Amino acid sequence: MLIEASLVQPAGSLLSAREREWIRRIRQGDGEAYACMFRCYYTVLCRFALNMLEDEEAAHEVVQEVFLRIWERRHRWQPAYSLRLYLYQAVRNEALNYRRRRALIERHQVSWEAVPSTWDPAATTVPDKVLQAQEFYQALQQAIAALPERRRLTFLLHREHGFTYAEIAKIMGVSPKTVSNQLAEAVKYLRVRLARFQVQ
């Protein structure tokens, strides 16, 4: 009799019953469970990849590659700690690989022209009066985009993706204390950038 290795959980695992069930079924080749996981996570993972790559098609390519590999290796696939964390870590690694490959290609291109940035933070003009919510939101997005990458990702993983310090630390490969520091620096910067907006 075969032992169902997929159900053996390591100590400290945060896999929910739903995640364990998905993993068990996907390992057995269940396409419906795989499609359900895709449906649940695809959009947020693309958003995260976009935060890293700033290129929408590249973000889709990276996330699809992660899902492809899971299906390709489904019989051996075993996220140990948390499915959500596993997927974010996999997307982060794949996005870093993608960026390395792209840099290599660009270095070897004979003629290459820099693509102008779609916006320039320095050129952004914001009226001095009390501004509408939409303007505040736009200015906030621009300020977030101007943060250094690790700070920006840390901030977005918390605010947009809802991860805790401990979870972000695992995804980014740093300590929770560093996450706290990065967030504080991000907020300090955003506050300065958005100081002209009055609280309503």
Place this chain on the structure above:
Amino acid sequence: MATHLSWQDLVDCLAGEAPEKLQQRVQQWRLADPRHEALWQALQQLWEAAAVAAPSDPKMLEQRWQELLCKMQQRGLPLPGAEPSAIKKPCKGCGA
């Protein structure tokens, strides 16, 4: 900002990661000076505004699922067989 509270303290508090003692200190700090309260309100506004999640677009999801299936075919992988839109049972957790 008062000398006894750092940006990190305030952000830990906003993030819901501050221990109870720190939460109490932040509360006292806010009450101590209207400027503190104004700064807290501004930070909270910024914090909440940044938490807007992107909605999922079913059409885009279907299109990307089809792309994924094409890539699987190109790599000679067996297809999962079930499309996301064909799943009748709502997903617990994400509500999709």
